[in-house]
Structure formats: structure tokens, C-alpha cells
Amino acid sequence: MCTGVRFSDNEGNMYFGRNLDWTEGYGQKVVLTPRGYKYQSAFLGEMESKNGAIIGMAIVVENTPLYFDCANESGLAIAGLNFPGYAHYEKDAVEGKTNVAAYEFPLWVVMNFSTVDEVEEALKNTAIVAKPINEQFPVSELHFIIGDKDRSIVVEYTEKGMEIFKNDVDILTNQPGYAWHQENLRNYMNLEPKRPAEVKWGKQKLVPFGSGSMMRGIPGDYYSPSRFVRVAYLNTHYPVKDNEDENVIRLFHTLTGVAMIDGAAAMNSGKFEKTIYTGGYSTASKTYYYNTYDNPAIMHVSMDDYDLDKSELTEI
DSSP, X not given: OEEEEEEEOTTXXXXXXXXXXXSSOOOOEEEEEOTTOEEEETTTEEEEOSSOOEEEEEEEXXXXXXXXXXXXXXXXXXXXEEOTTTOOOBSSXXXXXXXXXXXXXXXXXXXXXXXXXXXXXXXXXXXEXXXXXXXXXXXXXXXXXXXXSSOEXXXXXXXXXXXXXXXXXXXXXXXXXHHHHHHHGGGGTTOOSSXXXXXXXXXXXXXXXXXXGGGTTXXXXXXXXXXXXXXXXXXXXXXXXXXXXXXXXXXXXXXXXXXXXXXSOBOTTSOBOEEEEEEXXXXXXXXXXXXXXXXXXXXXXXXXXXXXXXXXXXXX
């Protein structure tokens, strides 16, 4: 399972991040895709980025970065989150549409577009196809949060086809679909960060034990609908910060609020889910930040420290 978050600071710089929750890692690394990298798409022929270099967390298969999350120099970011039982891609390419293999969808987005508006327009005539990169890596059932400095959308490809949702809380978790989660937030309209005034029941004066009394009822478990409510509350109520350090701290604290701890939630296999890594991108400094379950110290990789004009991928 996973959680994604987007927000902007007072100067319009976007911070975009996610938790990847699973029982074990995939051998993922921070991968830099430079401006000169050429990619052979499954259906679209050779492509190269129209929006500068790309950075994010990925595994590299057949010289192709399979990004879990990534962002480009233009300030557009995307993350794919688990969506089993709901994602339903096309079996074959659809005539008359731009066909994108499921495994290359994040890379295709950041290679070709610089804003959410551009993505949203292009997706009106796009089909996601259930084509794996090879037999070793089956198609992952995902939905996607895509963000820029102004806003984010959620993209779901289901039995209804391509669905695009305006994402006013700028977050995403897992199944069920985004429309259900959005409606479910109405059950938690009573939540507030403020401290209530004292009241009297008869002659008895009542005051809260401390802060947080107006948050009673917010779900604290790791279930996807619960994480959606909790991270929506945290992301929309966090005070806007001014500088890079404060905003990176905001990003990681928000995602820590829904991070999964070993031993708490078992999968069908009997293994426990945990937050394998938390990663995030700052458009202000073109820097990717991340930590792992075993090392909570926040590490960073800046695009400016690398040759962005070469043609080979850089695995960090």
C-alpha cells in the first residue's frame, strides 16, 4: 500500500512525495534520467524528454527506468500507488489513441509534459495498455497522483476507461477509487485542530485534557480509507512554510503520520507491511529527498550535482 502528498510553499514551489509500503524492497535506487537519454517506447517509438532531466525512485530494467515516483526539471511530478482489483488496463493497443504501456506511464508523463493542464488534455485520448516490460515483471495495478506547482489530479484506468479526478486535498492512498475516498471525507467534517472552549453540564465545568480533542474520531489504523482521511487532514491543516528545510520537514512529518510499522499489519502471505521508503521532490532546488525504514535520516540527491546533458542513466 502507499500514500502520496503534494503541496506548494508561499513562493509557488511544489513539494511532492510518497510512502512506498510493502513487505520488502525491490532493489530500488534514486535514478537520474538525463536530457540526452533516448527511450524506445512500447507503442510510440523513440522518445526523449521535452522537459529536461528526470529524477526519482526506480528500478532499471532493460535500460528503462521503472519509476515508482519521479519529477522533471519543469516541475511536474507523478507517483504510482497500488490499486489492485480496480485498475483495469486495455488488453491491446486501441486504434486512434495514444497507447502507453502500464510500466512506462510515469516516464511517459514526465518526458512529455510540464504541467497538469497539459497532462489532463493529453489523457483525454490516451489508453493505458496491460503490456509488461518482460515476463519477469508482471503488470502492476496502479493509480496515479500527478502534480505541479498549482494543483494535482488523480488518474485511474478502470473498466470505465480513463478517469481523471480533480484532487483538492492533494493526496492519494490506495483502493477503493478516488471518488469513494472523496465522498468519505464528509464523514469527518467535524475534525478541527483548534482547542474547544470550556462548557458547563449543569454546574459541572468541563475543559479538555489538552490539545487534540477536536480530532477525536480521526482513524488511526493503516487501512487505506483510514490513511486517506488522516493524511488529507494532516496535509490540508499543516501551516504553510517559507523555506526549503521547513518544507522538507513538513513533507516527511506528514508522510510519517501515515507510515506503516513492522508487525502491525499483515498481508495474505503472513508478512508485515512497512514503509520501505519515503521519497519526495522539491522544485525549488531540483532535489530528491528520501529515507528508508532502516535509516530514518533524510538523504538527498540534487540534479545540479550531475551532468544532465549526457545520454546514460545514472543510478545513485
